[in-house]
Amino acid sequence: MTNYLKYKSIMNKIADVQYSSAVLNWDQETYMPPKGAAFRAQQLATLAGIAHELSTTEELGHLLISLSQDNSLSEKEKRNIKESLKKYNDNKKYTTSFVEELSKSISEAFQAWQEAKKTSNFSLYAPYLEKLVKLKREECKLLGYVEHPYDAMLNQYEPDAKTADLEVLFADVRNQLVAFVKKIAAKPQNNDSFMYLHFDKDKQWEFGVGLLKQMGYDFEAGRQDISSHPFTTNFNSEDVRVTTRTNENNLNEMIWSCIHEGGHALYEQGLPVSEYGLPSGEYISLGIHESQSRLWENNVGRSLPYWNTNFSSLQKIFPENFKNVSTEDFYKAMNIVKPSLIRTSADELTYHFHILIRFEIEKALIQGSIEVKDLPDYWNEKYKEYLGVEVPNDAQGVLQDIHWSHGSFGYFPTYSLGSFYAAQFFAQALKEIPELESEIEKGNTKPLLDWLREKVHIHGKYYTAAELCLFITGEKLNFNYFMAYATKKYSRLYHL
């Protein structure tokens, strides 16, 4: 066996263990009976430990170093080795005692967060979050960074991203988007009351499955189930599953989770199955992953052509609820802009203020310029400043999101990156496929999916996020595309 095949076989074994964990996680969120939870946590911890052991063996290290000097490899193979070696070196930086302490602190913080959120009592959570932030600061040192300690956090989700670049990006959000949203707020609000009538669950489900099929989601290589928080997971690119939730008094939840998760799933279904377990078979970064979900959700799903083809089916399923609603009314209701407290239900513009606030807080926590105890006040001031809303309690404020209790610092910015990449990619798609919108208007999204397959999916992790953006659009990530998209769309919607 050649060294490269040996490497491939080890990577396959690691992937097998990690995807087995993913099956256990999927089951936990969808079908596991309540009492199954205790041992499931232990089983997941064991699999994680085994995957870590397999990922840090001396054998793999030697193999990677030897392969990194092998000039007979193809360009793709070289990229795989480079990427795997980087990950190997990162994995080796963690000591067992650090991993155990972090894992224990996360369990404790997560428990405390659940209780604190339930009772809206930040002080229950604060000491655990403090401990976690301390460990995360240590982790930054351990992983190493060149410019800013927060870079080390960011790069776990968005390799090669820099805090300095994000500061520039979020300055644009602050300067341009805040002003734009103020202009919208000065206009009369559109009506979306018909979205909150009664919508039968099974009929919603049926409609959502139809949307997924229309997008090109392959139900032979995936399935949709119900979970309390919608997510996408995959066990290889031929078994990519989505979940959704239905709220009988709010049609938005099912529609946006189907399209959003569908976008994530199309990326995973499009990764080359022959590259299973290798970087060339994996997604690039969370930002690029999110670009795929946001492109379908916002640029396609919240567009007029999309509802020109789909609204009539929805009307057929819910004739009573939509009897006096036009496609244009529906399109307006899909695109209500209104500052609000909760990130996950925010519109596509004010959403970025939520991320901006978390970015500023995380950066400050990691560099030590703010203390955990001051978080609620800081949070509430920022919400007042950027969104103009009063935070009534911490449950709807600083305690709303799970991420920090999981030790996930550096994750939030990838949500905004996703939207901005999506806008830039979609602008390029419109240029390259002149018939794109008219085809969507006919219910044919295949030209778009083909384009995404060719431009994004089939490459796996061959490119970095920055390289991919350059490869697709000829320039680096540019906030102007998002701003142009927003300006055009919302100027029409709100008569600006």
Next chain:
Amino acid sequence: MTNYLKYKSIMNKIADVQYSSAVLNWDQETYMPPKGAAFRAQQLATLAGIAHELSTTEELGHLLISLSQDNSLSEKEKRNIKESLKKYNDNKKYTTSFVEELSKSISEAFQAWQEAKKTSNFSLYAPYLEKLVKLKREECKLLGYVEHPYDAMLNQYEPDAKTADLEVLFADVRNQLVAFVKKIAAKPQNNDSFMYLHFDKDKQWEFGVGLLKQMGYDFEAGRQDISSHPFTTNFNSEDVRVTTRTNENNLNEMIWSCIHEGGHALYEQGLPVSEYGLPSGEYISLGIHESQSRLWENNVGRSLPYWNTNFSSLQKIFPENFKNVSTEDFYKAMNIVKPSLIRTSADELTYHFHILIRFEIEKALIQGSIEVKDLPDYWNEKYKEYLGVEVPNDAQGVLQDIHWSHGSFGYFPTYSLGSFYAAQFFAQALKEIPELESEIEKGNTKPLLDWLREKVHIHGKYYTAAELCLFITGEKLNFNYFMAYATKKYSRLYHL
């Protein structure tokens, strides 16, 4: 950490990996999309390999040997060590090359069997089965045996069972049961045509769930799903799942799979959760496992008291189908005895002729007194002799069961053992709980479940099957209990 705690921790880790495999298998049989199959097989093979590695480390070997000489352990702990050491030594007997060759041959044989069954062409399968039988003969040598090579096969599923004892048992089946079934065959047959009317799937499901709840199956620590072949699986004793299937034109399938799998599941839910991963938290043998399913299925589920309480609910759900059917009619229909071709749909008496035939064939194959190529003729002769039926083709004959293609020789006899243990245990329960039948008649099966918990479930693998039988009934396995049960029940049903 004491040595015993170290041992417990290793056993927990092995269990975590094995139960993770069980989750992947459950998913494969219930929800996995079709294209997910290829990598699922690889993921399962990887987990099996890891579990085997963990089960055969030098560290575990040294620990077990040291603990086996530790007199400070409790009786239960000593039993655990003895059992684990035995299993460790068995695991160590397998060379990697043998395991790989066996695994490859099983894959090939399974593929060939599927095709052969589909086309009813035994010759497609024969060469692969021959290869497998050859390997199984090698495995007997490798595992070692004292009296008969087939003992080594049997003991994988039924530890300590002996071919010689089974020969005595099956001689009773041949002598007593064949004659008894002939007497039944001479009588007019009872009517069960109403079992094959149309039964709505959802209503069947609802009724089946009701039966499981009545038995005491804990839906907080388990769930029921649909699969093409009903089974029970568990990931710890607080996550024990059953599956069923519904046939809209045959009510039997759902009812018997619910009660049968429910019996298996009650055993698993009753194993002590604190003994997770240890022999003291595991079932004794497949025969004892089957005794739990058969006791509920046959001794309870096919009894008149059981339907005296449950038939009226069934009538309420399907009023049209049962409007002219009495409880007695229904009870008779549940207990039609009629020789037939297919094991899985056989009645509780002629069922054992199916097992007898497989036992005779397996023994002969393993000791080399019959050749694979002669199997179809041999099979057909035996079916004529014991069941009096003509086998029209190999698909309904020698190719009907999956077991041999999976390399499972020695498995079939545990099905009969289960029924015989069940009859003996149930006779004892009737003695010890005078109100047992009258309570069942009121829909209260709790006294029975409590008794099984105390007599069987909580002990895990503390006893061997033979010891358990002695512990519960004061004597060793005795076919007379089954024969007495059958004689009393069917003499009344068929006016013998």
